[in-house]
Amino acid sequence: MENQTKAYLFAALTVLLWSTVASAFKLTLRSLSFIQMLFIASVVSTAALFLILLVQGKWNDLKTSSKNDLVRSAGLGLLNPFIYYLVLFKAYAVLPAQEAQPLNWTWPIMLVLLSAVLLKQKIGLKSIFAIMVSFAGVLVISTQGNFQDLRFSNAFGAALALSSSIIWALFWIYNVKDSRDEVLKLFLSFGFGSLYTLAAVLLSPEGLHLSTAGTIGAAYIGLFEMGLTFVFWLKALKLSRTAAQVSNLVYLAPFISLFFIALIVGEEIRLSTISGLVLIISGILIQRSNA
Secondary structure (H helix, E strand, O other): OOHHHHHHHHHHHHHHHHHHHHHHHHHHOOOOOHHHHHHHHHHHHHHHHHHHHHHOOOHHHHHOOOHHHHHHHHHHHHHHHHHHHHHHHHHHHHOOHHHHHHHHOOHHHHHHHHHHHHOOOOOOHHHHHHHHHHHHHHHHHHOOOOOOOOOOOOHHHHHHHHHHHHHHHHHHHHHHOOOOOHHHHHHHHHHHHHHHHHHHHHHOOOOOOOOHHHHHHHHHHHHHHHHHHHHHHHHHHHHOOOOHHHHHHHHHHHHHHHHHHHHHHOOOOOHHHHHHHHHHHHHHHHHHHOO
16 A cells, blocks of 8 residues: 555544544533543543553653753643643533534634734735634624624633634644654643643542543543544654645544534534534635645
8 A cells, every 4th residue: 555545544534533522522521521521531642642652662752851841841731731621621511512613623723813923924915814714604603693683602612612722823833843753742741731630620629520431431532632643643644745635634524523413412513503614614725825
């Protein structure tokens, strides 16, 4: 099997797994609090990434990490997984999955805006148009298509979902500046994130009282939202002749996810959700064509 075919297979597997996690979030939140869910998912993801480091022979890279490396990872771990997933999981706790998922997908647009502020990058007219298209999609989803009085179905939940996209964009900016091995960086970030989450769950009213169904769901999230799929995606990018040949496949994920949300979670997918998601992804693709 040639490398490009393998790249497409790894990319397709990644997209399929990512498409299931919004449903997994909602189902697991029926058994666990969002803090409990994050704690289990973070620990499972950290364990999986540690095993991957060992298999890839990167144990020495881990042992030789400097104090500055650890401090940097502690900061990145505060952003992701701790703050990012706390905000995202809370958004899923108060919103239907079909609203939380596409609103979170605005992160590439948030990345453009934050790059302009933090990295002093200029925003052209095409980028401004792309941002307007995506945020029109946000408006469609948040108001469920009710434009006349701009009545938001859940303003707090929408704000959380959009905030999660800002946090992820910040993490992306600071992570790109770090030249260490990607799997090593992710392992250390999740290791520190697990410590932060342990403190949060111990201080929360729910504590560590876990259910079997919830634990299984959170473990699934840890493996297939945070851990293994990241490695699969890196493998796809490495095997592909060009990144563009596989990277655009990722935009299938939010649409496939709606199918799983309807089938597994039981939500009736609204036309406003589909229309808003089309606008959000269209804006992202317009912006990518401008890169």
